[in-house]
Amino acid sequence: MPELVFFTGTMDCGKSTLALQMAHNHQARGRVGRAFTAHDRAGEGRISSRLGLAVPATEVTPELDFRLLLVRELSAGARVDFLICDEAMFYSPEQVEQLARVVDDLGLDVFAFGLTTDFRTRLFPGSQRLLELADRVEVLQVEALCWCGRRGTHNARTVGGEMVLEGEQVVVGDTRADAGRVGYEVLCRRHHLRGLTAHRGGRGLPAEPLPFDAQEA
Ligand SMILES: Nc1ncnc2c1ncn2[C@@H]1O[C@H](COP(=O)(O)OP(=O)(O)O)[C@@H](O)[C@H]1O
Numbered sequence: 001m002p003e004l005v006f007f008t009g010t011m012d013c014g015k016s017t018l019a020l021q022m023a024h025n026h027q028a029r030g031r032v033g034r035a036f037t038a039h040d041r042a043g044e045g046r047i048s049s050r051l052g053l054a055v056p057a058t059e060v061t062p063e064l065d066f067r068l069l070l071v072r073e074l075s076a077g078a079r080v081d082f083l084i085c086d087e088a089m090f091y092s093p094e095q096v097e098q099l100a101r102v103v104d105d106l107g108l109d110v111f112a113f114g115l116t117t118d119f120r121t122r123l124f125p126g127s128q129r130l131l132e133l134a135d136r137v138e139v140l141q142v143e144a145l146c147w148c149g150r151r152g153t154h155n156a157r158t159v160g161g162e163m164v165l166e167g168e169q170v171v172v173g174d175t176r177a178d179a180g181r182v183g184y185e186v187l188c189r190r191h192h193l194r195g196l197t198a199h200r201g202g203r204g205l206p207a208e209p210l211p212f213d214a215q216e217a
Pocket residue numbers: 010011012013014015016017018048049050051142143144
């Protein structure tokens with residue numbers, strides 16, 4: 001049965017790597033795929049992994065209609081068995097609905113990869129629609145770690161190492177950003193809610209005092 005699967009997690013947990021591995025494994029068994037992405041750090045029209053691999057992909061613009069594109073390709077005689085859709089949190093809810101129709105009407109597998117939540121811990125609209133429509137949601141098993149050693153569960157946006165909560169939802173960037181530039185850091189919930197990045201909490205800068213009760217304990 002064809003499926004819409006959403007592989008999700010934080011930044012730096014291996015989503016793009018898994019996307020490329022899945023494309024490779026399906027192609028190795030003779031299946032034909034199409035790759036899509038949006039706003040990859042490596043530039044337009046590429047799926048790139050921090051492990052060094054990169055492949056060409058169709059850039060998903062707001063105008064792209066997945067169902068129409070695939071209907072046209074299949075009608076023209078092309079063979080397509082599956083889609084790899086990276087950075088899927090940036091797709092519109094309508095595009096996610098088109099992906100579900102590609103599965104149901106055209107019988108293709110759709111493997112989507114993306115963040116669940118943004119730097120304010122809110123769902124991206126595209127991720128919300130994927131959580132609502134996917135046949136399966138797989139949370140990646142490779143855990144990015146918070147500076148404190150706990151599992152990293154939330155993405156913080158940073159400027160000069162300090163967490164920021166203002167700004168556009170979409171700002172392309174990396175977990176290894178140059179000083180002074182917008183970057184990202186994966187934190188546990190406790191440290192995300194307190195705004196404690198490695199710069200502040202992990203390197204001896206003054207952190208929040210313990211709550212009064214805890215100090216007494
Ligand atoms: N030098 C390295 N050696 C081993 N693994 C690495 C190295 N650099 C990155 N990785 C792995 O790559 C993962 C990030 O992969 P990537 O697909 O780019 O993540 P995502 O797409 O989720 O942001 C890291 O969690 C880590 O497991």
